[in-house]
Amino acid sequence: MIFPKWVDKVTPVLVMGAAFSMIALVFVFWYWFSPKNLNVGYQPEQPINYSHKLHAGALGIDCRYCHFTVDKAAHAAVPPTQVCMNCHEIVQTNSDEIKLVEASYSNNEPIQWVKVHTLPEHAYFNHSRHISAGVGCSECHGRIDQMEVVFQAEPLSMGWCLECHRNPNANLRPQEFITEMQWPVAESSFSVLSEQAFSVADVKALSAGKKRLFSREEVGGKIAANLNINPSQNCSACHR
């Protein structure tokens, strides 16, 4: 006899182990290597202690005041120091942080902000296209108004993009509320729906005192129908 008796049990263990490892390997990649696990929560340290919670939340400054190209161009601009100085020439000038902004302004050296939301180079994304379709800022960036330091709230993976492209209605809203961090703001917000998004009949029905609230899908569905929104699922829509 070359082998001891216990070897008999090794073969089934190896076979089962191999089958299990194949499944486990797929699971490991699908779960732990996914952007949902790896990228969500990415919160790099910024050169200046800028608080979105204060500016966008407490002060209620519109997103577009600083990121002013977001509804006009593919790229959402990171504001130059000049934008900060619009206010901070007179506001909080004694703060240590503002002194850094001041230094950047007077030395004519941009602040080296760290990019948080990165897409791969082979994916083309256009901010203005999504804004004009009615995708609110918070759909992708989360509750920026509650973040002291900005972090990535959504996976920004291809599958995540496709989920919305396949069923966009739940993420569409009227233009008036595009930068609202919470949508619907309140029940009453549905009574000031834009004519762009709703047909005249809808507005009339609402003003006639119709009590029933529309669901997000219904609102989005009407916006999609009126603006003829039909998101592409072609490879070439994003991979040009």
Place this chain on the structure above:
Amino acid sequence: MSQDTSDSVALPRLVSGNPSFSDIARDVTAPTSGTPPSWWVIAFVAAMSLLMLYGVSVVWLVWEGVGVWGVSHPVAWGYGIINLVWWVGIGHAGTLISAVLFLCRQRWRTSINRFAEAMTLFAVVCALQFPALHTGRPWVDYFMIPVPNQMLLWPNFRSPLLWDLFAFNTYLLVSLLFWYVGLVPDLAVMRDRAKKGISKILYGVFALGWRGSARHWINYERAYLILAGIATPLVLSVHSVVSFDFAVSQLPGWHTTIFPPYFVAGAIFSGFALVVTLLIIAREVYGFKQFVTLYHIDTMNKFLLATGCMVGYAYSIEFFMAWYSGNEFERFAFVNRAFGPYAWAYWIMFCCNVFVPQLFWIKKLRRNIAVAFVISILINIGMWFERFVIIVTSLHRDFLPANWGYYIPTWVDITMYLGTFGLFFTMFLTFLRFLPMIAISEIMGIMDKANPHHASYKTDENATKQNV
């Protein structure tokens, strides 16, 4: 008389001479023991050199991208798919010999089935190189497999190219299992004959504790039969699916309903041809003339004749259908095939595959080793050109004359093709060195003395008791 059936029927003796069981085991395992002969070392070094050439070509391909191949507009499918279809076609002989002939009780298969199955496996491995590498980015080849992923990417199940993936991998897996199950009793022989500790252990591991008890044999026979049943439809399905790559498209010259049977016949044709080539070499250098007799070569050549006539029929009926369809594009595709810029390739194909095998109508030539060897090589050249003709001539003059072009392979195309021979022969020579190339237990089973009704059974009773 009633007892002695095998003498009354004029069956050819499948094993010449009258070797004892221990002679068979000794002779078949002889190439695996002692120092390898010098021709083996030379062949192995040559195969490894080709394999290195392959490695260099692959590195260059991956480094530079598929642009280093000759494929371009309008011939976007070139050597890659030609070689894929050619290799996987060769791989068909193994299953046909081992499964279909087994179910048909063709006992002459026992001398060649192990050999042909090994050839099948290695040919399929060579074939799989091309779909894996043609993407240019082999690290994203998992895109081809339906696994859950964050991109929500899912293969296109309407594409025959995906069916290929499943067909090939099923085929590889089933062939591997079939080959391995057949090997188990022989691995036990190797284990028992092994002298060194390490080979004892290695053969022992793979022999799965085979002792040759009656219970083992019952389970073994049952498993082998089931696997033969599973493998049999694969003989037809794999190359049918390969033919769908072309037949499902709408290109004149490809969009033909005859493709599946035509491809299957061609695959068996080329597979048998390579088995004959390799078998003739092996039987000469290893002196296995008692196991692989002229009767075996003769029978194999009959298969070549039959399948050669089938592909000849397919070539002709394609022309007839092109004419009969009344479709001018279909007609053009076929006239262009035979008389256009690639006529040289078409006529190489036609001569090698249709005219040359007709020599096998003559029994003397069927039993002539030299003739069979040369013809088998010509057939493999012809079958390579068949794929070349189908793929290149259908593409090079497409619907827009402004697009017409002439496909020329680059050096990377050629070295990758030659390189797969390195891969194939490296694996094959390793197989010859480490595993019995003839199924020892099956050969013993077809001997007269293994037949309880045969006169010689009693006299050799002691030999049958030997552990096989």
